Amino acid sequence: MSSVATTTDRQGRTAIQRERRRQRQRQLAVRIVLLLLALAYALFPIIWIASASVDPRNSLVNLGLIPRGATLKNYETLLNNSIHPFTRWLWNSIKVSTITMVLSVLVSTFAAYSFSRFRFRGRDATLLTVFLIQVFPNSLTIVATFLLIQEIGNYIPSFGLNSHGGLILVYLGGALGINTWLMKGFFDSVPRDLDESAMIDGASHWRIFWQILFPLVRPILAVVGILTFIATYNDYIIALTLLKNTQQQTLAVGLNLFVGEQFSQQWGVFAAGALLGALPVVVLYLLMQDYIVGGLTAGAVKG
Amino acid sequence: MNAVKKTGRGSDGPLALFSGSVTGSLLLLGGLALIDAFALWFLIRLIDDRVWFLALAVLVVTIGVNAAFLSRKLYPFRWFSPGLSLMVLMVAYPTLFTIYTAFTNYSTGNLLNKTQVIERIETKPEYRYLPDGEQYYDAIPFRNEDGKYLLWLVGRSDRQAYIVTEDDEIEPVTPEQAGIEGVEWVEDGDPPIRVEGYEYLPPEDAAAVLAERDTLDYGYPVGEVSIRLIDGPAEVPAGYALDPGTLLFVDNTGRRPKEYQAYLFRAADGDDLLLYAVDGRDTLLARPDGRVVINGQPYTIGGYRMLSNRERTAITQVLPTLTFGERDDPIYIDPFSASRAGRFRPRFLYDERQDAFVEQETGAIYRPVKGTFTLDRASVSVEAADELPATLSPGYYVVVGLDNFERLLTDQRLRGPFVRVFLWTIAHAFLTVLLTFSLGLALALLLNDRLIPARKIWRSLILIPYAIPAFISTLVWRGLLNPRLGLINDTLERIVGAGNAPGWYSDPMWAKIGILLIQLWLGFPYMMLICTGALQSIPQDMYEAAQVDGANAFQRFRHLTLPLLLVAVGPLLIASFAYNFNNFTVIELFNEGGPPIANSSVPAGHTDILITYTYEQAFGSGGGTNYAFASAITLVIFLLVAAITIFNYRFTRSWEETSRNV
Numbered sequence: 001m002s003s004v005a006t007t008t009d010r011q012g013r014t015a016i017q018r019e020r021r022r023q024r025q026r027q028l029a030v031r032i033v034l035l036l037l038a039l040a041y042a043l044f045p046i047i048w049i050a051s052a053s054v055d056p057r058n059s060l061v062n063l064g065l066i067p068r069g070a071t072l073k074n075y076e077t078l079l080n081n082s083i084h085p086f087t088r089w090l091w092n093s094i095k096v097s098t099i100t101m102v103l104s105v106l107v108s109t110f111a112a113y114s115f116s117r118f119r120f121r122g123r124d125a126t127l128l129t130v131f132l133i134q135v136f137p138n139s140l141t142i143v144a145t146f147l148l149i150q151e152i153g154n155y156i157p158s159f160g161l162n163s164h165g166g167l168i169l170v171y172l173g174g175a176l177g178i179n180t181w182l183m184k185g186f187f188d189s190v191p192r193d194l195d196e197s198a199m200i201d202g203a204s205h206w207r208i209f210w211q212i213l214f215p216l217v218r219p220i221l222a223v224v225g226i227l228t229f230i231a232t233y234n235d236y237i238i239a240l241t242l243l244k245n246t247q248q249q250t251l252a253v254g255l256n257l258f259v260g261e262q263f264s265q266q267w268g269v270f271a272a273g274a275l276l277g278a279l280p281v282v283v284l285y286l287l288m289q290d291y292i293v294g295g296l297t298a299g300a301v302k303g
Numbered sequence: 304m305n306a307v308k309k310t311g312r313g314s315d316g317p318l319a320l321f322s323g324s325v326t327g328s329l330l331l332l333g334g335l336a337l338i339d340a341f342a343l344w345f346l347i348r349l350i351d352d353r354v355w356f357l358a359l360a361v362l363v364v365t366i367g368v369n370a371a372f373l374s375r376k377l378y379p380f381r382w383f384s385p386g387l388s389l390m391v392l393m394v395a396y397p398t399l400f401t402i403y404t405a406f407t408n409y410s411t412g413n414l415l416n417k418t419q420v421i422e423r424i425e426t427k428p429e430y431r432y433l434p435d436g437e438q439y440y441d442a443i444p445f446r447n448e449d450g451k452y453l454l455w456l457v458g459r460s461d462r463q464a465y466i467v468t469e470d471d472e473i474e475p476v477t478p479e480q481a482g483i484e485g486v487e488w489v490e491d492g493d494p495p496i497r498v499e500g501y502e503y504l505p506p507e508d509a510a511a512v513l514a515e516r517d518t519l520d521y522g523y524p525v526g527e528v529s530i531r532l533i534d535g536p537a538e539v540p541a542g543y544a545l546d547p548g549t550l551l552f553v554d555n556t557g558r559r560p561k562e563y564q565a566y567l568f569r570a571a572d573g574d575d576l577l578l579y580a581v582d583g584r585d586t587l588l589a590r591p592d593g594r595v596v597i598n599g600q601p602y603t604i605g606g607y608r609m610l611s612n613r614e615r616t617a618i619t620q621v622l623p624t625l626t627f628g629e630r631d632d633p634i635y636i637d638p639f640s641a642s643r644a645g646r647f648r649p650r651f652l653y654d655e656r657q658d659a660f661v662e663q664e665t666g667a668i669y670r671p672v673k674g675t676f677t678l679d680r681a682s683v684s685v686e687a688a689d690e691l692p693a694t695l696s697p698g699y700y701v702v703v704g705l706d707n708f709e710r711l712l713t714d715q716r717l718r719g720p721f722v723r724v725f726l727w728t729i730a731h732a733f734l735t736v737l738l739t740f741s742l743g744l745a746l747a748l749l750l751n752d753r754l755i756p757a758r759k760i761w762r763s764l765i766l767i768p769y770a771i772p773a774f775i776s777t778l779v780w781r782g783l784l785n786p787r788l789g790l791i792n793d794t795l796e797r798i799v800g801a802g803n804a805p806g807w808y809s810d811p812m813w814a815k816i817g818i819l820l821i822q823l824w825l826g827f828p829y830m831m832l833i834c835t836g837a838l839q840s841i842p843q844d845m846y847e848a849a850q851v852d853g854a855n856a857f858q859r860f861r862h863l864t865l866p867l868l869l870v871a872v873g874p875l876l877i878a879s880f881a882y883n884f885n886n887f888t889v890i891e892l893f894n895e896g897g898p899p900i901a902n903s904s905v906p907a908g909h910t911d912i913l914i915t916y917t918y919e920q921a922f923g924s925g926g927g928t929n930y931a932f933a934s935a936i937t938l939v940i941f942l943l944v945a946a947i948t949i950f951n952y953r954f955t956r957s958w959e960e961t962s963r964n965v
Contacts, residue, residue, distance in 0.1 A: 025549075030754065031755060039765060046771075110385060111382060113382055114382035170393060173389050173392070230772075236892065285766065
């Protein structure tokens with residue numbers, strides 16, 4: 001047995017160390033090349049659609065990753081379109097998602113507070129029900145939901161078909177299970193000593209909720225709210241079923257009309273719409289990345 | 304259980320609502336009263352219309368909310384009364400209604416309830432007949448400005464003209480209504496008529512009168528008429544009336560504007576001119592008050608105006624549904640011939656005692672069979688039975704038991720495609736999770752190296768596909784995968800030659816691959832995120848220990864990383880599986896489940912998953928709607944999702960944990 005690589009370089013490193021270092025660097029280079037490939041895969045459709053949106057030809061034919069010329073004409077056409085009211089759709093989507101977000105968070109927070117802070121008969125049964133309904137997405141019962149909203153609309157048109165009231169009602173029902181479930185977990189993590197001492201001081205539940213617990217769980221509310229906003233904004237099946245009137249439709253339904261009718265002829269305008277439509281959600285995601293990841297791994301799946 | 308009983312403060316009275324303050328309680332009571340008033344109004348209307356299920360749901364919600372706010376014991380429920388109300392109305396009700404519908408025949412042709420159907424059949428225009436001894440009338444419809452109709456009728460037997468409106472009973476036409484009061488025809492006369500109160504203007508006098516004006520105003524449909532004396536051939540020494548082509552005139556009669564021989568009459572007590580124009584057999588009488596009679600047929604009666612052909616065509620569906628004359632002896636337009644009317648009577652009348660419809664001419668009986676009134680052939684002679692419809696439509700919805708499920712199992716042309724859809728649903732969800740997870744894990748492993756610069760930026764950039772709403776990315780991919788014009792086939796054709804690139808829309812296999820490609824792009828960043836989180840939670844000393852034991856990189860991955868990772872992300876993978884099991888958006892927006900499966904008895908496509916298949920049955924464009932069958936399939940999906948979930952929580956036991964912890 002002879003000692004290997006006893007030669008030492010000027011920095012005092014052995015040959016083995018140098019070899020290790022070189023191997024390490026080679027490995028890193030391979031990693032970065034692979035990552036670049038992944039990045040290219042992730043981004044090429046986006047680059048392609050961005051290129052289409054500024055391409056003056058407004059067509060799918062021979063569209064490459066690099067636009068032939070740049071113009072904002074497609075954006076102009078998109079924003080001043082009376083048959084396909086893009087701005088109206090975007091506004092509808094943002095409006096419906098925001099209202100759903102606020103109401104859903106409120107309703108779920110109340111329910112979660114009750115689950116977390118009270119022990120009462122029927123709690124387990126109710127909890128199990130909440131758990132079960134967050135398992136079955138409400139898009140499953142879309143037929144019955146459609147018939148229900150249609151029936152309600154016979155009496156109260158502002159909650160019937162083609163109304164945002166009805167749509168929001170359905171979204172609230174859909175978000176109820178998962179949001180209550182997530183929120184209950186967060187309430188459970190707030191020590192009970194806090195509200196118990198407040199109660200000894202004579203505070204009512206109403207005050208304890210708003211003045212002690214609500215501020216404490218506010219960051220979590222933001223996460224749940226944003227997840228609800230995104231899920232609502234991204235919904236297609238329910239909006240498609242309930243909204244038939246172009247003026248009432250949300251972006252998810254409207255954008256498809258765009259493509260369905262004038263697919264290859266109006267591709268540039270569609271591309272502009274796709275980018276603008278994705279913008280609110282993508283910005284939300286990138287800004288709130290860390291929070292959202294926490295919420296996602298807690299059980300919510302993209303919807 | 305360490306549960307603490309704590310349901311509010313005990314010192315409050317039984318009706319104390321919140322913190323015990325009087326104003327607060329009053330406010331709350333007021334709110335509750337408002338809700339109750341609204342609920343009561345809604346309930347009464349629902350019960351009035353026999354919408355039982357919804358009425359029940361509203362009742363349950365109302366009672367629940369009241370109980371929660373009025374009972375001290377139910378204080379905790381007050382906090383989730385909004386949530387519970389939503390749950391009952393938007394979750395429980397649709398779920399129960401789905402289950403109920405799955406066992407009914409609720410579909411096109413059976414969309415109404417029995418009461419509605421009985422009324423519909425008794426009043427259906429197509430189900431009317433003209434009893435013996437009644438005559439047909441030729442009918443010409445008129446309409447006034449309020450949209451009310453009047454019929455000008457001429458009896459086919461008695462040749463008598465009548466008028467009937469929607470409000471008044473039928474009456475013989477008076478000369479005033481016909482626009483011919485005071486008019487007397489003179490056989491071979493010149494002029495051919497005499498008019499009481501008017502004086503005929505011979506051509507010379509007419510010329511003098513017309514010298515002052517060259518147009519005369521008359522009512523619909525003649526409008527403005529220009530009058531001039533014709534120069535030239537002396538054999539027609541009279542004045543000519545030229546209809547300048549008022550459109551209405553042309554519309555009604557189909558005639559071109561043309562010249563008439565005109566006879567002018569002047570009112571005895573003024574300057575008003577009455578025009579009588581003749582062209583061959585056609586005559587036109589235009590009165591100064593605007594009434595016009597063409598070939599003996601008035602064009603306006605009272606405020607009613609005769610409809611043009613085009614207007615008449617537009618309302619052929621509406622006319623037969625109107626009731627004219629007296630309520631108990633009405634006159635209808637023949638639904639099969641809009642120019643005919645008569646005292647039609649319902650052919651089928653419901654007999655409550657027998658729970659059946661009776662055909663009025665032959666006495667044939669129609670009994671309800673699974674929501675459809677069906678001819679009892681024994682109730683009538685064979686010849687008569689052959690003449691009669693076998694069933695009456697519409698049918699009503701009714702519980703039909705397991706019919707929908709039976710159909711799923713026995714109908715060959717339904718079962719085959721359904722099994723395909725079913726298998727693809729599972730394959731699609733499984734492969735989506737497998738592909739996204741593999742790529743996501745690979746990227747997470749790649750990024751899990753502290754030496755890589757700016758890891759957060761890499762991660763954010765790779766996250767973008769996941770952040771873009773699926774309804775947008777799918778449409779973008781639909782363009783990318785366009786078989787003729789898309790970037791992908793454009794590029795591929797350069798390699799494999801024109802025409803050899805995959806048919807992403809038309810070829811079942813390539814369509815499936817296309818969907819998986821889209822799903823991979825949509826989902827891998829999510830998997831990367833959750834794998835990154837899980838990788839960071841694996842303790843480093845385990846790797847060091849493995850290294851000491853001499854495990855190589857692959858062995859460390861296979862026996863250490865992967866198992867630990869799977870434990871952490873397993874539930875999320877199953878949740879992702881369940882989500883993609885019902886991923887409507889991607890498939891519906893990419894190709895609506897196409898290309899279609901040939902020879903299927905209901906619409907089905909090669910890339911349909913259960914939920915798009917269901918959707919097509921309920922709301923599809925072709926073949927009507929079948930809510931019942933769609934609901935039956937929904938129940939199948941329910942069961943599958945339930946199975947996945949049970950499996951998932953066996954796996955994690957997180958239900959017990961979450962329910963127990965405080």
